[in-house]
Amino acid sequence: MSITLSRINVSAYRVPVSSPVATSFGVMHNRPAVFVRVEDSDGTFGWGEIFANWPAAGAEHRARLLIEDMGDLLLGRSFDNTPDLFATLTRQTHIRALQCGEWGPFRQVIAGLDTAMTDLEARRTGQSVARFLAPDAQSSVPCYASGIAIAQADDQIALSRAAGFSAFKVKVGFDMARDTRLLAGLFQTLAQNETLCADANQAWSLAEAQSFVTTCADLPLGWLEEPLPADAAPGDWRDLADHSVIPLAGGENITGTDGFADAIGTGVFGVLQPDIAKWGGLSGCWTVAQAIREAGLRYCPHFLGGGIGLIASAHLLAAAGGDGLLEVDVNPNPLRDAFDPWRGAEDRGTFPIPDSPGLGITTLPEEIAPYVTYSAELHL
Incomplete structure (x- = not known):
């Protein structure tokens, strides 16, 4: 029809x-x-x-x-x-x-x-979007706390932990010596079941990224996100992956099914993170999410915006399944929180996927x- x-x-x-x-x-x-x-x-x-x-x-x-x-x-x-x-x-x-x-x-x-x-x-x-995409979609997805400034990470991680998160991602790429020192200190504050990742937001040259992964080789980082520009030479990405014991992550600045096929095929990434608001929407990223899962890689949708995109990303992750995590920016954002994505629940570590039709949104708050x-x- x-x-x-x-x-x-x-x-x-x-x-x-x-x-x-x-x-x-x-x-x-x-x-x-x-x-x-x-x-x-x-x-x-x-x-x-x-x-x-x-x-x-x-x-x-x-x-x-x-x-x-x-x-x-x-x-x-x-x-x-x-x-x-x-x-x-x-x-x-x-x-x-x-x-x-x-x-x-x-x-x-x-x-x-x-x-x-x-x-x-x-x-x-x-049907819900999740079940429209996959009849066996999960009823909830796990989340991680994102957008955490490395300089304020002690306080922000403590607040995120109190909100129910057990996985956290800090922003690095500002000052190499300070960032690595603060990262090492953060691991001393984590509980045994907690995970810490880092996001460089495309900050470094190959030499700088290699220096970072060498310095942090003994830290159990969950992943290192965008250590190089997304359009860096494939050989640079390959060299860094060969040099790093830390899984590399990227995808928010990759576009097109061919672009993601290339990213999957290189074997460079352990985690891929398409963003439904930047390219592909739900249908394009659904195809990509399935390809990521079929390749045995970890699918963790990227998102940093308002409530509709976050809810849609959660439905997509629920349909894709696997061991992925939903990114949740923990900085204040009324354009997200007004949608009440957790439906009144105080625990933000798990995102519920209701059975209401579509995304469950009828009007804007x-x-x-x-x-x-x-x-x-x-x-x-």
Whole structure:
């Protein structure tokens, strides 16, 4: 049964924060999000989220890109299913993206639309997204605490532990000597059942990354994420993997099924982390997640944004199964927490997957309305 889109709504939000979120490549001074709603001619709807963390003006840009540059490809058009929408939009926007060189924004808008369409399709069947993708999907998934600044890790890990987490990921890539010293100290504070990972956010050259893994070789890090730029030479990634006893992780900045096939085939990564808001949405990343699992690698979806993307990532992980963990940014974010992703539970270490249709989202929370910076609608 084809899907004819009759209405599209998109809203960009931006929330000021008292403590900026720092990475090795830049600082987020507020928390943005872009939420999209699609509706078919029968009135069935679905929700998605578009990546908006970078650049600083990215949220409003992507929302307007959807409305002003892609609306003609969507409204009143019929699609067989979500993969058909994904493939059609990717093909039809190729020259537009080539003309302006903005491959990322177009991919991210398509990813958000893909998630919304998958939500719509699942809602039509009365199933949760997780069970729409895999009938044997898990009813909950384990989480890890992410976004932890290495300089504040003692306090942030303690707070995360109190919230129910037993796995943590700290951001490194600022000062090599300080980072490695602080990491070593953190392991002295962990319980036996706790895990610590590190994320360099593409900070280092090959020589610097090799220095880090040599210095930290005796530390039982769960993984080292993006120690090199995602587009570093394959030989550099291979050299680092050969040099490291720490599993390497990456994927949030890999795009395309071919890109992930290459990443899987190199044997470099122990953990792969596609981000549904940056490329692929639910349907594209579902294909990739299955390939990762079939290759015997660990699938841990990357996500750092609002509530819709987090909930969708949890459904995808529940469908994929395995020993993966759901990334949960522990920095304050009203655009996530307003959705009550844990449904009132105080324990954040496990994420519940309810059986309600689709992603279980009907309307946006009223409390985020004051933070809207752009909102638009297209309809027949």
